[in-house]
Amino acid sequence: MISGRGRGRIRPPRRGLTGHADNADFDALWDILRLALRQIHEKNASQLSFEQLYRASYKIVLKKQGNVLYDRVKEYEEQWFGSQVMPAIRKLITNNLVNITLGGVSGATANERRLTGEEFLNGLKASWEDHNTVMNMTTDVLMYMDRVYCTDNRKPSIFTTAMGLFRDHILRSRLSSIDSELVTFDILNSVVLDQISMEREGDIINKHLIRSCMYMLEGLYETDEETEHEKLYLTVFEVEFLKASSAFYQKECANLLREGDASAWLRQTKRRFAEEETRCQTTISPLTAPKIARVLEDRMIREHLSDFLAMEGSGIKAMIEHDRYTDLALLYQHISRVDTSKEPLKNALQSRAVGLGSEINKTILNTDSADAQVEDGGAVAGDSEKPKTQKISATARQTVAAIKWVDLVLQLKDKFDNMWKTCFDQDLILQTALTKSFADFINLFPRCSEYVSLFIDDNLKRGIKGKTEAEIDIVLDKATVLVQYIQDKDMFERYYKKHLARRLLLDRSESADVEKQMISRMKLEIGSSFTTKLEGMFKDISLSEDLSTGYRNYITNLGDADRNQIELSPRVLTSNYWPMESMGSASTIAEDGTRHGCIWPSEIQALQESFKAFYLKERNGRTLTWLGFLGNADIKCVFPKIPGKEGQLGKERRHEINVTTYGMIILLLFNGLDDGESLSFEEILEHTNIPQQNLAQLLYTLSVLPKCRVLNKQPPTKDVPKAGDHFSFNSSFASKSIKIKAPVISGSVNRVEGDEERKDTEDRNDEHRGSVIDTVIVRIMKARKVFSHQQLFTEVIAQLSQRFRPDINMVKRRVESLIEREYLARVEDAETPTYQYLA
Amino acid sequence: MATSTNGPQGLSKCVTLVSSDGFEFVVLREAACKSGAIKRMLDPKSNFAESTTGRCVFEEINGIILEKVAEYFCYSYKNRNTEQVPDMEIPPELCLELLMAADYLDGEYEYCQLSGHLLTDY
Incomplete structure (x- = not known):
């Protein structure tokens, strides 16, 4: 088979068509077509027979005179434009329009301008539409020419050529009546731009009309090649449009800047984006949408972003402070348009988060120091008893402050979380940034580990009482989040263990289930190495049962x-x-470092x-050590009836007293005594070997505080017992309740540590960190054998930072000490400082 | 054939093709529009005489050829949705003239088929 088009085509024989009368024939045929063209242009085609015209063009092409026909048609169109179309259009171009185009100020009002502009556009549109219809019909009639002559000779189809003619003879035609370089095109551009700027100012314009003109430009090309990117719309109009828009928005942004209201700017910008988007859809062309958006981004956002963010009273600071969520959401949308990393927003948020966080830190630290001052003042001024109670209340207040700190931090976190969810589209970059800022200011607070652990302690002891599971979950979630922020995880672990131990041993925990949930959360978030010991504690308790x-x-x-x-x-x-x-x-460790236990009563x-x-029957090889400072005992006491007394004292009274283990030991001493006999402080100390400080406290609760005064103190002052005091059984003790719990001065409630205690904890922690660092260094060196100083430090810090913020100096000291202990050695002749592992 | 029944846009469903020697063939409008030339001829937008009357006179095509053309329109319309259709019977002596008619009426596919016929038959 032969392919349809091209040179291999079988031509119909020119039987009867060739001959001497060629020219005459052609002229006759052309006459038919010329007349028809005229009628078509005059919209009077219904009398024409398509077949006749088609046949005429068919014959001309068969006679190989397609080229002549082609040129004649072109010529005819040119004439038509010149004699009929252009004059009509010129009439529509008033001096006003020309003035506007030339950039001069026209005397006309906006409304007049709009009307003349619309008239012009209407005229142009009508002539374009006419041209289109006419050319469609002409092309149909001349189909055979297009099909055979144009394809064979690689000419653009007659339709394309005719479109080109419109471009050249209408749009690019000089406005000869006026002495200028202006062409119709310039007028068109300026009219459309003028109309658009009217719309931007709030006028209503005929969008549909403009859109039609834009369709025209989209259908025309720079050349007859008709390449896609050479659409007149793109090459002529769009360029001008973008330029004008850019200038317009630059001015608008400058105005907004002068007004100094970031909120208004956000809203205006949003409105403009929406407007331009609709404009592209309804008035000009969707092709422009991304480009005009870029212009807006540049002019309205990028260029003055930092100025707007910094605005006093409406800038980002005020937005965050006053929870202006809509503003923030808009800001986020705008910024994400121009900057995928959202750098300015990120920085602003971070600095606000750290700022607000630091304020919280400062407030809490201030209450702390205020309390400390009260404490000092009391100690100096009051007698020996008052500072004691004051001290207790001061620490209690600090404990409250600790929980308040956590609450405030959580509130801040909620605020930012909420903002992040409602305004920032849950943006990951911002989340990371916020997390970092929270970690920053939390870790700036020296007592964060202790306070967070206290917060959890408080919640597990009291806070969760009467809460539903879901509510408990929320509390636990919050707690876990805070734990994640803490960098010195080892410090936190230390405090958590301490607080947990108290909760477990004293049975203070509200719910073992919740405790376990908390642990498993931490395990999930921080890792199992962190929680093994905590889990061990739980296991011990259940095994003990x-x-x-x-x-x-x-x-x-x-x-x-x-x-x-x-x-x-x-x-x-x-x-x-x-x-x-x-x-x-x-307290049981003596100054020489040996542990000395108490002396237990024989029973x-x-x-x-x-x-x-x-x-040991089933667990061979283990050592049990009895810890007197822990635990408690219920003691049944019998108080004899006192002769000559009425009421309660006149009867024999039995009480069950709950005291600490030490208290039990003390009380048992009095079992062997006769009435009226007494023991001195020193004797008790000697018989029990309880650390002196503890002993004094215990005796205070048993002989001074009224709730459980089962001992008499000599002299009967309210001072803390000291050496030289004597104690005897208080046989006239009376109480309304059968079961009495001896008050406990300290040690059983989890509260903020005192300065000394804290220093202790920190020292212990440092010691522990030292050995952790040692382990890490040795582990790395064992694997590497030889490693440079720089690399070793990077690696060590990377591994340690999961547990705490490593102190470089500390690591250096540990390396020195390892060298001393001959685990490592310096490589002598290395270029960079390098260490070697000594097996 | 019921020429009076009207199609969707108020157009008659059928059109009449008239040969140079006066034979008339009534075919479905849709079928006749297989030809590019007839399609444009009947385009209501252009509003040529043929589109209003529904009569297309072909002064250079005789009855025998136009009959074959009309037959082909029906054949092609009937089988428009089916594949593997048996070839239409075309007497070799008509081939050349049919070829010309196909070229004139702008039936690209038919033109190719006919050329094929022509080459195998001669």
């Missing part, structure tokens, strides 16, 4: 009724899980032996 039951059964099976008198609920604690020091064992010793036997 089993042990108690087991021991009870064991005793029953022994059938030893005597031992049954004292019931024991042991808590066996694995020593490296529990923070012994911070639980109070520090208790027997009990201890019995339990030890039971415990």
Whole structure:
């Protein structure tokens, strides 16, 4: 088969068509066509026979005279434009329009300008539409020419040529009547731009009309090649439009800047974006939408962004302060247009977050120091008892302050979270930035670890009471978030362990379930290395419960009724899980560093032996140490009736007193005494070996505070017991309740540490960090054998930063010490400082 | 054929093709529009005489050829949605003239087919 078009085509024979009468024939045929063209232009085609015209053009082409026909048609069109179309258009171009185009000020009002402009556009549009219809019909009639002559000779189709003619003879025709370079095109541009600027000022214009003219420009090309990017719309109009818009918006932005209201700027910019978008859809061409948007971005946002952000009273600071969410949301949208990294917004948010955070830090620190001052003043001025109570209330206040700090931080966090959700489209970059700022200011606060742990402690003890599961979840979530922010995780762990230990041992925790949830959350967020010890503590507690039951059964099976008198609920604690020091064992360590236990009464010793036997039966090789400073005991006391007294005192009274283990030891001493006998402070100290400070406190609760005054103190002042005081059994003690809980002065409630305590904790923590750093260095060096100083430090810091903020000097000291201890050695002749691992 | 029934746009459903020697063939408008020339001839937008009357007179095509052309319009319209259609019977002696008619009426595909016929038959 032969392909349809091209040179291989079989031509119909020119039978009967060739001959001498060629020219005459052609002229006759052209006459038919010429007349027809005229009628078509005059919109009077219904009398024409298509077949006849088609046949005429068919014959001309077959006679190889397609070129002549082509040129004649072109010529005819040119003439038509010159004689009919252009004069009509020229009539529409008033002097006003020319003046506007030339940039001069026209005397006409906007309304007049609009009307003349519209008239002109209407005229142009009508002539374009006529031309289109006429040319469509002409092309139909001349189809055979297009199909055969134009394709064979690679000429643009007659339609394209005719469109080009419109471009050249109408749009690009000089306005000869006036002495200038102006062409119709310039007038068109300026009229359309004028109309658009009227619309920007708020007038209503005929969008549809302009759109039609733009369609015309979109349908015309620079050359007859008709390449896509050479549309007249793009090459002529759009350029001008963008230029004019750019100038317009530059001016508008300058005005807004002068007004000095960032909020108005945000709104105006948003409105303009929307307007231009609609304009592109309804008035000009969608092709321009991205370009005009870029112009707006440049002129309205990028150029003056920082000026607007810095505005006093309406800038970003005020937006954040006053929760102007709509403004912030707009700001976010605008900024994301011009800058994917959102740098300015990010910076502003960060500095605001850190600023507000630091304010919180400052307020809380101020309350702290104020309390400290009260404390000092009291100590100097008051007698020896008053400062004591004052001190307690001061620390209590500080504890409240700690929780307040956490609450404030959480409020701030909520504020920013809320903002992030409602205004910032949950942008990831901003989230990271905010997280970083929170971490920054939280870690700037020296007591963050302690305070966060206290907050959790408070919530687990009291806060969650009566809350639903969902509410508890929220609290836990918040707590976890804060924990994540803390850089010194080791410090936090230390405090958390301390607080947890108290909660577990004193049974203060509201719900074991919630405790476990908290742990598992931290495990998820921070890692299991952080929580193993905490989990160990839980395990110890539950194992201890089993042990108690087991021991009870064991005793029953022994059938030893005597031992049954004292019931024991042991808590066996694995020593490296529990923070012994911070639980109070520090006081049992003598100055020479040896631990000295208390002296247990014989009854208790027997009990201890019995339990030890039971415990070690199945767990060979373990050591049990009894910690007197922990635990408590219920003691049944019998107070004899006092002769000659009425009422309560006249009867025998039995009370069950709950005291600490130390308290029990003290009270048992008085068991062996006769009436009226007394023990001196020194004797008690000697018999019990309880650390002196603890002893004084305990005796204070038992002999001074009225709630459980089962001992008499000599002299009967309200001072803290000291050496030289004597104590005797207070047989006339009376109380309304059967069960009495001896008050506890300190140690059982989790509260803010005092300065000394804190220094202690920090020292211990530093010590611990030292060994952690050692381990990390040795681990790295063992793997690398030889490693440069720089690399080693980078690696060490990277590994440590998961746990705390490593101090470079500390790392240096540790390296020195490792070299001293011959784990490492410096490589002597290395270019850069390098270490070597010594196996 | 019912020439009076009207199509969607108020146009008659059928059109009449008239040969140079006066034979008339009534075919469906849609079928006749297979030809580019007839399609434009009947375009209501252009409003030529043919589009108003629905009569297309071909002064250079005789009845025999136009009959074949009309037959082809029907054949092609009937099979417009089917594949693997048997070839239409075309007597070899008509080929050349049909070829000319196809060129004139702007039936690209038909032109190719006819050229094929012509080449195999001669």
